[in-house]
Amino acid sequence: MSRLRLLVLVAGAGTLLAGMQGGAAARTGTVPDPPASGIGETRALELLSVAAQAGRTRTYRGTQYVSTWRADTASSDVADIRHTPATGSVVQVRPTADRTEPADDAQSVTSATDLDVRLLQLLADHYQLQQAGNERCTGRTAHVVEALRPGVDGPAAVAGRFWVDAASGLVLRREVFDTGGRLVRSSAFTDLTIDPAPHAAGSASPAGASSPVALAAAPGALPTDALDALRRDGWQIPADLTGDLQLFDARVRSHDGRQVLHLSYSDGLSTLSLFAQRGRLGSGPMHGFAKQKVGSAGSAPVWVRTANPERVVWGGGGQVFTLLSDAPPESVRAAVTALPHDRAPRTGLLARLQRGLARLGSWLNPFG
Amino acid sequence: MTGCPGDLLSGLVDGELDHASRERVLSHLLACTPCRAEVDALRALKTRLSWAGAETPVPTDALTARLLGLVVPGVEPVQPMRLATGPVRPVSVRPAGRSAATARPRRRARLRRRTVGGLVALGIGAAFVLGGPASPGGAQVPIDPTTDQFVADYVDATVEVPSPQPVTAAVVGISR
Numbered sequence: 001m002s003r004l005r006l007l008v009l010v011a012g013a014g015t016l017l018a019g020m021q022g023g024a025a026a027r028t029g030t031v032p033d034p035p036a037s038g039i040g041e042t043r044a045l046e047l048l049s050v051a052a053q054a055g056r057t058r059t060y061r062g063t064q065y066v067s068t069w070r071a072d073t074a075s076s077d078v079a080d081i082r083h084t085p086a087t088g089s090v091v092q093v094r095p096t097a098d099r100t101e102p103a104d105d106a107q108s109v110t111s112a113t114d115l116d117v118r119l120l121q122l123l124a125d126h127y128q129l130q131q132a133g134n135e136r137c138t139g140r141t142a143h144v145v146e147a148l149r150p151g152v153d154g155p156a157a158v159a160g161r162f163w164v165d166a167a168s169g170l171v172l173r174r175e176v177f178d179t180g181g182r183l184v185r186s187s188a189f190t191d192l193t194i195d196p197a198p199h200a201a202g203s204a205s206p207a208g209a210s211s212p213v214a215l216a217a218a219p220g221a222l223p224t225d226a227l228d229a230l231r232r233d234g235w236q237i238p239a240d241l242t243g244d245l246q247l248f249d250a251r252v253r254s255h256d257g258r259q260v261l262h263l264s265y266s267d268g269l270s271t272l273s274l275f276a277q278r279g280r281l282g283s284g285p286m287h288g289f290a291k292q293k294v295g296s297a298g299s300a301p302v303w304v305r306t307a308n309p310e311r312v313v314w315g316g317g318g319q320v321f322t323l324l325s326d327a328p329p330e331s332v333r334a335a336v337t338a339l340p341h342d343r344a345p346r347t348g349l350l351a352r353l354q355r356g357l358a359r360l361g362s363w364l365n366p367f368g
Numbered sequence: 369m370t371g372c373p374g375d376l377l378s379g380l381v382d383g384e385l386d387h388a389s390r391e392r393v394l395s396h397l398l399a400c401t402p403c404r405a406e407v408d409a410l411r412a413l414k415t416r417l418s419w420a421g422a423e424t425p426v427p428t429d430a431l432t433a434r435l436l437g438l439v440v441p442g443v444e445p446v447q448p449m450r451l452a453t454g455p456v457r458p459v460s461v462r463p464a465g466r467s468a469a470t471a472r473p474r475r476r477a478r479l480r481r482r483t484v485g486g487l488v489a490l491g492i493g494a495a496f497v498l499g500g501p502a503s504p505g506g507a508q509v510p511i512d513p514t515t516d517q518f519v520a521d522y523v524d525a526t527v528e529v530p531s532p533q534p535v536t537a538a539v540v541g542i543s544r
Contacts, residue, residue: 249525255517264525273522279511286514313513319487322513324522353492354498360491 004111025347044145047164052115054169058082062138068185068308070329078190115171115342118248123268124149126244127159134166137173138189141166147269155181158184160269168194178328185270185308185326222250230261235276241265242334245272245327265335270327272335277322280342281315289313294333299341306325316340372396372403381410 060083067076083089123129127147142163149155149159163173173188189281222230240246245265250365253260258277265272280299285291289303289311302314310332312323317340324334373393380393386475397404 038446070455090413253517253521255515258511262521262525271522275513275516275518275521277511281513282510288514301369309519320511320513322518324518336533339413349496352499354499356495357491359498360495 022256031258041129043123044131047131047145047169048115048123048129049144050118050169051162051164052117052120054165054171055083056085057198058168058170060168060170060192062189064187064310065189066185066327068310069183070306072311073306075306077308113273119266119268121264121268122246122248123315125246126267127269135163137163137165138192140172140192142172149179163188163192170194175326176326178330182270184328187305191260208333220251222252234318235261236319236321236340237261237263240339241272241274241338242331245270245331247334267327270325270331272323272325272327272332274335274339275322275324277320278318279320280318281313281320286313288333294336294341295299298343300344302341312336317342377403377407378410381407381414415539 027069030107037346058079062081063078064081065078067077068074073362078094080092081089081095089308128150129147130146131182132144132146135142141183142165143162145162146158147160147162156177158177158181160177161175162171164170165172170192172187172192172299175183176185178184181253227237238247246267247263247265249264251262253262255277258279261276263274265274275295286303291301293306294302294304294314296314300315302312304313309324309326310329312321312332314321314336321339323332327335347364373380373389373396376385376389376393380390385393397407
């Protein structure tokens with residue numbers, strides 16, 4: 001049975017379960033306690049399906065921290081979040097020791113706790129899910145769901161953990177691990193206040209878990225035929241990066257009057273955005289970025305900023321790529337390597353003479 | 369008259385006879401009218417030739433070129449030159465020897481080497497100038513990928529809280 005079909009089954013089971021357990025749970029949005037025999041992948045999928053719907057039906061506010069770890073750096077941020085189903089989330093990042101000024105403007109973003117239904121499908125496709133008991137988190141009872149790497153045993157098997165609030169279904173805490181079992185990203189609410197009444201339009205019950213099966217593209221996303229047309233026009237649009245991160249959203253944006261292709265990839269745990277623009281990268285250094293050697297020998301270096309999210313900028317094939325991701329470093333590096341790279345400009349007298357001869361030849365070539 | 373000196377008469381006119389021959393020819397001229405007339409004619413001709421430069425008709429350029437271009441065995445051809453009006457200048461005709469025979473291909477080879485060397489030097493110089501500092505992309509338009517709009521778009525597609533630090537860096541921009 002494929003993961004998608006299993007997801008459909010779970011959604012249906014969730015609907016049935018909600019109906020069987022009466023209207024009380026459905027009206028309050030409370031996640032029912034798992035039956036003794038329900039601990040497993042089916043139950044885990046059901047919990048995450050509820051979590052995917054909670055952001056659309058719940059109004060809450062709280063403080064969340066996000067920490068990331070890299071080989072040589074670690075960063076942590078604290079943000080105040082106010083969320084309503086109608087307007088989404090407003091995130092205000094607090095000042096820290098290395099940044100005394102607060103963020104100039106709050107950004108309207110999707111809920112930090114919302115599990116996008118498309119990401120949930122990718123999560124089910126890439127990982128084996130299981131419920132790993134219950135714990136206390138943010139002063140609330142939470143069901144712990146683990147995403148396991150198929151075919152991997154030991155501590156390295158765990159790729160991610162979710163703490164799903166038993167009462168509301170919101171994700172209270174989330175951890176992501178690299179292939180070595182090291183924690184690379186952690187986010188959690190330090191305090192959280194949830195309005196008791198769910199949003200009426202969402203019919204906040206586990207019955208809402210049936211929605212994930214409707215995997216229609218998000219509004220504004222490019223359809224498949226449009227992507228094919230862009231590919232024929234020379235745009236790099238891989239269906240997946242490194243085999244794990246799959247394309248789940250593509251759209252054309254406009255930045256300062258220039259067309260930008262925005263591709264979103266995910267494996268359900270980590271998200272990677274790839275922005276492609278026609279043009280070339282400036283030859284000068286980029287402030288705040290470090291030059292690193294990635295890709296094959298002879299390719300031009302890339303510019304990296306290891307923050308949350310990590311950002312990598314480089315040029316290749318007549319385009320400039322800007323990659324933003326919260327994925328583990330090895331996944332980001334593999335994704336960057338898999339994309340085109342310009343050759344590093346050669347320096348020295350011989351290289352200069354070769355360029356000049358090539359230019360002379362192009363002028364003298366009557367067929368050129 | 370028998371016993372005429374014959375060719376010695378021209379030698380007398382040119383002053384090329386030794387003392388004994390000249391005395392003998394002069395003694396003969398006292399008694400031989402025809403020889404005396406011939407000597408007079410030779411002297412008159414010599415005088416005329418010596419002063420006849422201005423009166424000698426100048427050959428045309430085409431005729432000069434044809435004459436100088438004649439291939440005579442053992443004689444090196446002379447490069448044609450434009451003759452100026454005025455006294456005819458004697459043209460040196462040097463018998464072709466062994467060194468002259470080998471000098472011709474050697475000169476051509478040297479000329480060829482110099483020509484090729486000059487062209488190569490010209491090509492290298494042009495390549496050095498044209499090869500100038502490497503400029504990737506040619507006519508492509510430079511863009512700034514550090515704009516904070518990327519972060520907002522990324523946030524739109526993710527479920528995590530973004531750090532504002534990249535935004536701050538993006539505002540600073542990049543130097544080119």
